Amino acid sequence: MQPDSASHRIARVAAHLSPSPRPQMEEGVRPAPCRAKGGAPGFKVAVLGAAGGIGQPLSLLMKLNPLVSVLHLYDVVNTPGVTADVSHMDTTAVVRGFLGPNQLEAALTGMDLVIIPAGLPRKPGMTRDDLFNKNAGIVRSLCEGVAKCCPNAIVNLISNPVNSTVPIAAEVFKKAGTYDPKRLLGVTTLDVARANTFVAEVLGIDPKDVNVPVVGGHAGVTILPLLSQVHPPCSFTPDEISYLTKRIQNGGTEVVEAKAGAGSATLSMAFAAAKFGDACLRAMRGDAGVVECSYVASAVTELPFFATKVRLGRAGAEEVLPLGPLNDFERAGLEMAKKELMESIQKGIDFMNK
Numbered sequence: 001m002q003p004d005s006a007s008h009r010i011a012r013v014a015a016h017l018s019p020s021p022r023p024q025m026e027e028g029v030r031p032a033p034c035r036a037k038g039g040a041p042g043f044k045v046a047v048l049g050a051a052g053g054i055g056q057p058l059s060l061l062m063k064l065n066p067l068v069s070v071l072h073l074y075d076v077v078n079t080p081g082v083t084a085d086v087s088h089m090d091t092t093a094v095v096r097g098f099l100g101p102n103q104l105e106a107a108l109t110g111m112d113l114v115i116i117p118a119g120l121p122r123k124p125g126m127t128r129d130d131l132f133n134k135n136a137g138i139v140r141s142l143c144e145g146v147a148k149c150c151p152n153a154i155v156n157l158i159s160n161p162v163n164s165t166v167p168i169a170a171e172v173f174k175k176a177g178t179y180d181p182k183r184l185l186g187v188t189t190l191d192v193a194r195a196n197t198f199v200a201e202v203l204g205i206d207p208k209d210v211n212v213p214v215v216g217g218h219a220g221v222t223i224l225p226l227l228s229q230v231h232p233p234c235s236f237t238p239d240e241i242s243y244l245t246k247r248i249q250n251g252g253t254e255v256v257e258a259k260a261g262a263g264s265a266t267l268s269m270a271f272a273a274a275k276f277g278d279a280c281l282r283a284m285r286g287d288a289g290v291v292e293c294s295y296v297a298s299a300v301t302e303l304p305f306f307a308t309k310v311r312l313g314r315a316g317a318e319e320v321l322p323l324g325p326l327n328d329f330e331r332a333g334l335e336m337a338k339k340e341l342m343e344s345i346q347k348g349i350d351f352m353n354k
């Protein structure tokens with residue numbers, strides 16, 4: 001057999017790097033003449049909205065994840081720069097950038113996990129629902145791409161208003177005939193991260209030792225921390241319960257106001273999304289006992305979508321866990337949460353059926 005010539009090796013590496021389209025490179029920059037034989041085993045992950053405030057640090061964190069072999073970064077702006085930058089990190093994942101709707105299909109083809117932080121963030125004075133008009137259409141078009149190019153991928157949806165964008169995504173997948181409720185997960189991990197942080201502060205312990213279930217949805221009163229179920233078991237005074245519940249429900253607004261017009265939570269959200277994405281990947285690998293809170297299709301209440309703890313597995317949200325025992329304060333909170341959630345869910349469904 002003829003030994004591989006240098007030009008064959010370059011062509012093979014170039015093909016490996018960019019089946020279609022070619023990665024964005026500066027004029028005259030050729031693919032490196034390296035001798036790689038192919039990708040490392042692992043999962044193929046796409047970040048849609050990769051050039052944004054969440055997207056950039058999230059892309060960095062996913063590039064650090066050893067379970068990721070291929071990382072596709074898609075946005076409608078600035079992906080060449082973000083891709084060039086992240087791709088120089090000497091970790092395993094091969095990074096490819098995709099720019100604009102013409103490259104969406106290439107970005108999505110073959111993906112195992114698609115993480116979506118695309119869309120507008122809030123400014124002070126806005127609710128998450130005020131983002132609906134802009135973000136509903138963005139989520140619809142990206143999910144249409146998922147249905148077409150990687151219908152079996154697990155989707156982690158971050159774009160707000162999550163309470164409505166998850167129902168929109170479900171409707172897109174139903175219309176395309178690809179809907180599997182297990183594979184569509186709204187990301188509420190930041191609510192849990194905040195709850196763990198604020199509870200740990202009150203208790204004077206390390207947040208890494210705290211686990212607070214946060215159920216319901218991801219906006220205002222729909223964010224319902226179950227302080228009666230905190231791990232490690234502990235009790236709070238009525239004042240502490242009132243302070244913690246308000247602070248957890250208001251965490252996003254706290255950041256929006258502190259950023260004073262420069263956006264909403266990006267760094268803590270990237271951290272939370274990377275944590276949730278890693279949990280999904282570990283479960284997809286076959287790890288047992290991976291449990292996270294997430295906003296999913298659910299029969300836990302009469303609502304079609306609800307956030308609770310879910311057991312993640314190879315197929316996504318394999319088991320939606322029950323609420324567990326609630327105290328009177330939490331039961332009252334649940335009623336308020338359900339009322340607002342129902343409207344947000346219906347708004348998402350109506351958007352897709354108008």
Ligand SMILES: NC(=O)C1=CN([C@@H]2O[C@H](COP(=O)(O)OP(=O)(O)OC[C@H]3O[C@@H](n4cnc5c(N)ncnc54)[C@H](O)[C@@H]3O)[C@@H](O)[C@H]2O)C=CC1
Nearest residue numbers: 049051052053054075076117118119120121158159160269
């Ligand atoms: N689920 C959660 O807990 C949280 C959700 N969010 C939400 O995440 C979203 C993103 O927030 P940021 O990153 O701060 O916003 P950003 O404005 O910094 O970034 C959004 C990115 O999406 C891109 N984009 C817009 N349309 C697109 C399309 N059609 N396809 C692909 N990319 C597109 C933009 O070009 C931009 O790079 C917002 O809707 C925000 O409300 C933010 C924090 C927490």
Ligand SMILES: O=C([O-])CC(=O)C(=O)O
Nearest residue numbers: 122190251252253264265
């Ligand atoms: O508050 C916002 O608009 C962003 C968000 O969802 C959060 O930080 O929880």
